[in-house]
Amino acid sequence: MSSFNYKIPLQLSKVIEGQEVATCNLINSVTKILELIITTKFGEHRSDPSFGCEIWDLDFELIVSESLWGEKLRKSLIKSITTHEPRLSDIEITVAISDFEKPNFSRQFTEIKKRVDIGIFGTIHKTGEDYSFKTNLFLSPLSVV
Secondary structure, X not given: OOOOOEOOOOOHHHHHOOOOOOEOOHHHHHHXXXXXXXXXXXXXXXXXXXXXXXXXXXXXXXXXXXXXXXXXXHHHHHHHHHHHOOOEEEEEEEEEEEEEEEEEOOOOEEEEEEEEEEXXXXXEOOOOOEEEEEEEEEOOOOEEO
């Protein structure tokens, strides 16, 4: 197994030209995979339809209970990360939903969107280092902060 952590996105043109492909450290590599899992819809990755998470299916779902919605997303992320990022162990995930007011000055009104804060914590299996990753997304339509 290769010990190289290739930088995402891969620049395959460099491979064709016989040049070195850019690499990154282990922490950056894990972070990029987590970002991909969060922003990929199930079925979008042709060679592995289980890669991704349920946020895309939950995005336009009416949020009747924020705690149930957050728990569905949390369970989806745990399953996906456990399956697709074996370099991370002892995984704990937090999901918090809040309202976010975004002023729209051109139309002179304020948009209220749902904001999802995701925290992923664990241990880098190879080194035993603690690992933490935090991101937030806006729902309907889904966007990254």
